[in-house]
Amino acid sequence: MSSSATTKPALQQWHVTEPYVHPHCGLGEGPYYEAATNSVRFVDIKKQRVHAVSLDAGPGSLITIQLDTPVSVTADIAGIDPRDRILIGAKYGIAVLDRRAGTYEYVARFASGVDNERLRGNDGAVDPHGRFWLGTMSDIGLHLQAEGHLYLFTGTRTAAQSMRHPVTIPNSVGWSPDNKTMYFTHSTERTVYAWDYALSDGGLSNERVFYRHEGPGEPDGFRVDVEGYMWHAVYGESRVLKISPAGALVGQVNLPTQNITCVQFVGTELFITTASMEKGEGPEEAVELSGALYRVDVGVRGLDPFEFKMDN
Template sequence: MSTTSGIQQWEVKEPYLNLHCGLGEGPYYEKATNSLRFVDIKNKRLHTVDLTKGPESVTTLQFDVPVTVTADIEGVDPREKILIGAKYGIAVLDRKTGKYEYIANFEATQHKERLRSNDGAVDPHGRFWLGTMTDFGLGDVLPEGSLHLFAGGKATQNVRHPVSIPNSVSWSLDGKTMYFTHSTARTLYSFDYSEADDALTNERVFYVHDGPGEPDGHRIDAEGNLWTAVYGESCVLKVSPQGKLVGKIKLPTKNVTCVEFVGSELFITTAGMAEGEGTPEEVDLSGGLYRIDVGIKGTAPFEYRLGA
C-alpha cells in the first residue's frame, strides 16, 4: 500500500482464480467451510473455492436461469442449503443435488419476463433486499427495475421503483443507516433505517462517483468504510463513513463488479470483456477473481430468517 494526496492506494496485478466469468458477481465468504462462493450471472453458474486448498479446489453448479447472489440461512448448514437470488425471486438451493425451489417470487408485473434479479443482501432483521433489472439479450438496460424486500417466505414488497441497475445494499455499524447503490446514476444513497419498526426514511445522496465507470457491488469494513467496485474503471474505491474518497485499489482489467472480505483480505469479482473492448491483457484477465490484503477486516453478513 502507498499513500498519495492523502488517499491510500493498492494494486493487484494477477487474478487468484481466472475462470473467465461472463459476469462474475456476488462473492460471499462461507465461514463454516472457509470457502468463497461467487456467481457467474451471464453463464448461470455458482462457483465455490475452498480457501484452504486453493484455486484448484473450485467446484461449479450449473443452472437453467441466472443466479445472481447468495446468502446463508439462519440455523441451516450452508453445506446443505443456501438462499439464492434467481430470475423470478428468491429460492432455497440444495447444495448436494443442485436443485432449487422458489420460496417467494417478485410481485407480478406486466414485463416480468424482461426482468431478472441482480444484487442484494440480508438486513439486520433477517430479511432479504433484492433488486431487479432488464435481463440479458433484450437490448439497452431500461429504468424498469425495482428494489424488493422479502420477509421470510412471504410475498415481496416493492420498495423503490423505477431503477435501472440496482446494486448492493448494506448497513452501517450501528444498524441505523442503510446504503444502496444505483449504478446507472453513479450514486450511492443512504437512508435512515429503524431498528424498531424496520422503516426506511430520509433518502439522501451518500457518494457520487466522478469518473467514467459506475459504482457496482460494495461491502462495509470494521471501521464503517464502504468499499465499492467500479465497473468500467479498473478499480475498487474506499469511501469513508462521511462519504469521502479515502482509498483506491487498481486492477488490471476494467469491469470490476463486487468485493467481499475474508479477514483483512478483499476478494474482488470481475466481468468478462470481448476482444477489442480493452488491451489484450485487460481482456485476458477479465472475468477473474482477485484478492488483496487491505489491512482491515470486514463486517459479517446477516443470515436470512425463513420465518422472519
C-alpha cells in the same frame, strides 16, 4: 496559507496484478464468505453458475454448480448448514439451492400472478432483521430500461414488497457498523443513497445522497468495513474505491482488468469479482485477465453478513 494546507491528502493505493482463481466468468458477481467451510462463493450471472473455492485447499478446489436461471447473489440461511442449502437471487425471486442435488425451489417471487419475463434479479443482501433486499433489472440481452424495482422479502412465501421503482441497475445494499444507516447503490445514476435504518422495525427515513461518482465507469457492488468505510467496485474503471463514512474518496484498489463488479471481506483480505471484456475492448492482457476472482490484503476487517430468517 501554505500549499500543504490546501492540498488534498494522497489516496491510499493497493495494486493487484494476478487472479486468485480464473473461471473466465461472463459476469462474475456476488462474492460471499462462507465461514462454515472457510470458502468464498461467487456467481456468474451470464453463465448461470454458482462457484465456490476453499481457502484452505486453494484455487484448485474450485467447484461449480450449473443452473438454468441467472443467479445473481447468495446468502446463508439461519439454522441451515450452507453445505446443504443456501439462498439465491434468481430470475423470478429468491430460491433455496440444494447444493448437493444442484436443484432449487422458489421461496417467494417478485410479483404474485404472472412473472415478468423482461426482468431478472440482480444484487442484494440480508438486513439486520433477517429480511432480504433484492433488486431487479432488464434481463441480459434485452434493451436496458428503467423498469426495475428494489424489493424486500420477508421469510414467508408471499410476494415481495417493492420499496423503490423505477430503477435501471439496482446494486448492492449494506449497513453501517451500528446498523443505523442503510446504503443502496443505483449504478446508472452513479449514486449511493443512504437512509436512517430503524433498529426496532427496519423502517427507512431521511433519504440522502451518500456518494456520487464522477468518472466514466459506474459504481457496482460494495461492502462496508468495521470502521464504517465502504469498499466499492467500479465497473469500467479497473478499481475498487475506498469511501469514508462521510462519503469522501480516500483510497483505491487498482486491478489489471476493467470491469470490476463486487467485493467481499475475508479477514483483512478483499476478494474481488470481475466481468469479461470483449476482444478489442481494452489491452489484450486486460481482456485475458477479465472474469477472474482477485484478492488483496487491505488491512481492515469487513462486517459479517446477516443470515436470512426463513419461516418453516
